[in-house]
Amino acid sequence: MKIAILGGTGDIGQGLALRLASDTRHEITIGSRDAEKAETKAEEYTTELDSRGLDAGVAGAENEVAAAAARVVVLAVPPYHVGDTVEAIADALDPDDVLVSPATGMKRDEEGFHYHKPGAGSVTRIVADAAPDGVAVVGAFHNLAAARLANLDADLGIDTLVIGDDEDAKRTVADLAEGIEGLRALDAGGIANAPEIEALTPLLINVAHHNDGLNDLGIRFT
Amino acid sequence: MKIAILGGTGDIGQGLALRLASDTRHEITIGSRDAEKAETKAEEYTTELDSRGLDAGVAGAENEVAAAAARVVVLAVPPYHVGDTVEAIADALDPDDVLVSPATGMKRDEEGFHYHKPGAGSVTRIVADAAPDGVAVVGAFHNLAAARLANLDADLGIDTLVIGDDEDAKRTVADLAEGIEGLRALDAGGIANAPEIEALTPLLINVAHHNDGLNDLGIRFT
Numbered sequence: 074m075k076i077a078i079l080g081g082t083g084d085i086g087q088g089l090a091l092r093l094a095s096d097t098r099h100e101i102t103i104g105s106r107d108a109e110k111a112e113t114k115a116e117e118y119t120t121e122l123d124s125r126g127l128d129a130g131v132a133g134a135e136n137e138v139a140a141a142a143a144r145v146v147v148l149a150v151p152p153y154h155v156g157d158t159v160e161a162i163a164d165a166l167d168p169d170d171v172l173v174s175p176a177t178g179m180k181r182d183e184e185g186f187h188y189h190k191p192g193a194g195s196v197t198r199i200v201a202d203a204a205p206d207g208v209a210v211v212g213a214f215h216n217l218a219a220a221r222l223a224n225l226d227a228d229l230g231i232d233t234l235v236i237g238d239d240e241d242a243k244r245t246v247a248d249l250a251e252g253i254e255g256l257r258a259l260d261a262g263g264i265a266n267a268p269e270i271e272a273l274t275p276l277l278i279n280v281a282h283h284n285d286g287l288n289d290l291g292i293r294f295t
Numbered sequence: 296m297k298i299a300i301l302g303g304t305g306d307i308g309q310g311l312a313l314r315l316a317s318d319t320r321h322e323i324t325i326g327s328r329d330a331e332k333a334e335t336k337a338e339e340y341t342t343e344l345d346s347r348g349l350d351a352g353v354a355g356a357e358n359e360v361a362a363a364a365a366r367v368v369v370l371a372v373p374p375y376h377v378g379d380t381v382e383a384i385a386d387a388l389d390p391d392d393v394l395v396s397p398a399t400g401m402k403r404d405e406e407g408f409h410y411h412k413p414g415a416g417s418v419t420r421i422v423a424d425a426a427p428d429g430v431a432v433v434g435a436f437h438n439l440a441a442a443r444l445a446n447l448d449a450d451l452g453i454d455t456l457v458i459g460d461d462e463d464a465k466r467t468v469a470d471l472a473e474g475i476e477g478l479r480a481l482d483a484g485g486i487a488n489a490p491e492i493e494a495l496t497p498l499l500i501n502v503a504h505h506n507d508g509l510n511d512l513g514i515r516f517t
Contacts, residue, residue, distance in 0.1 A: 184487035188494075231517060234502065260505040261498070265406035269498035272410075276483070276491035280456065280516055283482040293515040294502055295453060 076249070077143035079104040079136045079150055079158055082114040085175060086149035088222025089214065090118055094129040095225055097252035102132040104139030106161075111135065125225065141165035145249060147173040147214070152196045159203035168207030171242040174200040175214035177271040185282060186275035188268070195267035197236060209242030211235060212264065213250055216273040218281075218289035229255030231291030234270045236261045259294060298471070299365035301326040301358045301372055301380055304336040307397060308371035310444025311436065312340055316351040317447055319474035324354040326361030328383075333357065347447065363387035367471060369395040369436070374418045381425035390429035393464040396422040397436035399493035407504060408497035410490070417489035419458060431464030433457060434486065435472055438495040440503075440511035451477030453513030456492045458483045481516060 076093060080086045081103025094101045103118070105111035115133030122129045133139075140146045140162040150158050155176055166172070174197045178189035193199045197212035204210050213235045221227045233250050235258050237243040247258035261270055273292065281290045298315060302308045303325025316323045325340070327333035337355030344351045355361075362368045362384040372380050377398055388394070396419045400411035415421045419434035426432050435457045443449045455472050457480050459465040469480035483492055499512045 182487065184485045187488070188491055234498075259502050259509070262501050262505050263406045265404065266409070266498075266501050269410055269494045269501070272491045272494050273498075276456075276488075276495075277516070279484050279488050279491070280481050283484050287481070287516065290516050293517050294499070294509065294512050295515050 074145065075100045075102070075143045076145045076147065077102050077104050077139035078147045079139065079162070081105065081149060082110055083149055084219035085214070085217065085222065087118065088217065088219050089147060089149060090131050091121065091223055091225060092253045094118065094122055094131050095127055096254045099249070099252070102134050102139040102142065104134055104136040106136055108133070108135035108138070111139070137162050137165045143170070145171045145173060145245065147175065148200060149175055152176040152178045152191070155196060155200050156203045159200055163205050166205055166208050170208050171245055172200055172204055172208055172210045173214070173246055174210060174212045177215050177274040179275045185279040188272035188275050190268055195264070195271055197264050197267040197271070201264055209237065209239035210264065211237035211242050211246040212267050212270060213246050213258070215270055216277060216292050218277065218291060221289035221291070229253070229291065230293065231255065232257045232259050232294050234259050234261040236264055236267050236270055238263045296367065297322045297324070297365045298367045298369065299324050299326050299361035300369045301361065301384070303327065303371060304332055305371060306441035307436070307439065307444065309340065310439065310441050311369060311371060312353050313343065313445055313447055314475045315471070316340065316344055316353050317349055318476045321471070321474070324356050324361040324365065326356055326358040328358055330355070330357040330360070333361070359384050359387045365392070367393045367395060367467065369397065370422060371397055374398040374400045374413070377418060377422050378425045381422055385427045388427055388430050392430050393467055394422055394426055394430055394432045395436070395468055396432060396434045399437050399496040401497045407501040410494035410497050412490055417486070417493055419486050419489040419493070423486055431459065431461035432486065433459035433464050433468040434489050434492060435468050435480070437492055438499060438514050440499065440513060443511035443513070451475065451513065452515065453477065454479045454481050454516050456481055456483040458486055458489050458492055460485045
């Protein structure tokens with residue numbers, strides 16, 4: 074399956090691209106607003122995969138080009154860019170494509186990070202509101218620590234929560250997630266349940282901050 | 296140490312009372328607005344502990360009496376009762392007592408359970424606002440499934456998050472929590488970080504609901 078990771082030059086995008094290219098047979102393209110930047114980063118990722126003896130590559134392209142070719146489009150961009158990004162690629166999406174939203178809104182004060190719930194209800198809801206008719210939206214990958222994901226020597230052994238109102242799309246994304254070794258996908262219901270999932274990200278950062286020896290935390294439901 | 300579990304006749308109170316009595320040497324008293332109800336439940340718990348060959352008992356008393364004798368007072372009451380309960384026991388508290396808040400606000404719609412953030416910011420904050428001067432407030436035990444906690448045959452192997460603005464009180468509650476076999480206490484910072492912790496409860500319910508074979512879920516940070 075063809076996967077586009079928009080914002081694939083950023084932290085979480087890098088981790089997803091490397092893990093999916095390493096552990097699955099999907100064709101991974103990272104997207105950026107700047108095609109040259111995407112291509113340069115894609116070469117870096119491919120070099121890293123090659124250095125590990127993995128016969129896997131990552132391609133790079135401008136966001137709209139990457140999205141046009143893909144069946145699953147991951148919006149690994151900051152939360153304040155998701156709306157614009159979906160609008161920019163809207164014409165490139167087919168009705169059976171799936172948009173994946175891993176972003177979360179956070180604000181920081183002296184106590185730590187806090188979930189900054191968007192007026193729309195959640196970042197996933199912003200994506201759903203901006204998505205063209207017929208394009209399914211699934212929230213996933215929120216609670217993955219970028220540095221740990223991007224370090225292929227790091228074991229995962231953690232869960233990711235998948236939310237969405239289209240059961241087929243949710244199954245597609247859950248299968249994609251479970252292609253990553255050590256990652257289990259759990260169904261957390263519909264998009265209305267997104268706020269509690271998006272709020273995990275600041276929680277994980279706070280817990281890691283306050284406990285010696287815990288870094289790049291993930292969650293396991295047990 | 297003397298521990299009072301107000302609302303100890305309810306689900307989460309029962310689990311905490313049984314586990315603490317079973318696994319630690321603390322003196323556990325469950326409180327209720329109705330002394331007779333507390334005593335009857337305490338006898339039930341003691342009978343259960345006895346049937347397991349455990350030489351441990353639980354006492355029962357009216358809330359204020361239980362709180363007066365205790366160093367740590369757990370408010371295992373519904374979120375809309377925490378303010379009233381703290382007011383009712385305020386005169387029974389000493390300045391070095393610790394109030395523990397495990398409650399969370401939830402609302403339910405057709406999609407599942409959602410965190411219902413109180414106007415004060417969190418349930419833990421409501422308790423802190425109502426607490427007499429000098430009495431420290433710690434949030435803990437939010438993310439424990441009551442049925443699993445109350446079933447002494449069930450393994451835990453899970454974490455609980457501890458929040459508070461008084462480090463000594465937080466350490467006291469973390470030590471108390473870790474007296475329960477299979478429970479690890481992690482520091483999640485100050486009371487300002489409570490909303491993300493309290494939001495775990497509806498999330499755990501939703502995840503259990505949507506995944507076959509997962510019930511009475513806990514969380515492990517890893």
